[in-house]
Amino acid sequence: MKTQMRKVQQGFTLIELMIVVAIIGILAAIAIPAYNDYTAKAQASEAFTLIDGLKTPLSANLSETGAWAIPAGSVTAGKYVASIVSGGAAGAYTLLATYVANGANSQIVGKTVTFTYNDATGAWSCASNLPNNIKPASC
Template sequence: MQKGFTLIELMIVVAIISILAAIAIPAYQDYIARAQVSEAMILSSQYKIAISQTYSQSSSCPTLAELGLSSPTAASGKYVGSVDIATPTGAICAVELTFKSSGISQGLQGKHLAIALISQTANLGSANWRCSSTDIKQKYLPKSCIGI
């Protein structure tokens, strides 16, 4: 009667664990990056409200000072390094978030995410928000940003 495992059985177990780790680790890193992008989306929500209110009252994009920020780095999070306001082409106003360059997933380091207020010409007086990024891979962006 045999007690214990043979060498080949142990090698097979190690090979199976290695294959599972090779699949699981990249998937986990993608999951972490998506969670870090969600922090940016949550951080932007307070500025989206302020921008909507300012635009509805004055038909203009607010400045950082009007949002209560002394500089772009005055508003930051664990993964977001700065928040800025811009008026990109085709948009009324946008919240531009820049991720930190360290302590964050490699695919997001120093990258930018813009959440823009877009006018709806078919529905006068209404507008909607659209997010986009030119340097963040689509797989890290929330479903509301993918394909835009």
Template sequence: MSMMRRKIRGFTLVEVLVVVVILAILAAIAVPIYLRYVASARAGEAQEAIGAIWAAAKIYHSKYGNWPNNIQLLENDGLRLDQIVQNKWEFSISAGGTGIRTITARGTRAPVTGKNVNFNAQTGVWTGYGITQD
């Protein structure tokens, strides 16, 4: 009878600890992956807008023969960025005599405050927040 009672009582402390350790290991692996995924998704907004800015800058250059040195010139020429994206990100262009060097998005609202997403127009390389290098 006592053997029967012992089997019904439940899990031993060792069994519970083994499960807790396994869950902790899985969480330690999954949480950083999830956080990188979230950062990449947030940066995707900025990348999409920078892509539109870059395309508009090339059109501007073909129309006027010079490169724009600020976003306002592109907006005056017809560029329309999503208002939600503009509320989160501030965009800037670094231009020189030979063309646009970089287009940068700087986060202005949480959770991207102070984060930068950069596009080097001369090399085509993305850097900054949420960007994974392949």
């Protein structure tokens, strides 16, 4: 009596490998642009964080002394923010943050964020030339 030997499958078939490669390609096509936007948002948030740290001392200094100047020792630059400068006049004092010219995500390079303080109402408003998909909802 002859015994039958069964052939055991070794490895994957070509079609199985092609399906896996196609799935990875589709996921990469979706993930890479999303990751790019995510890093741009994270880098853009640096200006908002730095300006938030300046709002209280500036408005307090304005109400106490009448001067609109960034206090000495304040952080006015970062890894992605080239500078923050104060300006404006009575009724519309401003803080202008400018992003670096290189070394950051291309969506924020050279862009600006302007916060304006209305001393009559004590309210801050925001304007920016950042793309809408990067700009925070509060701006």
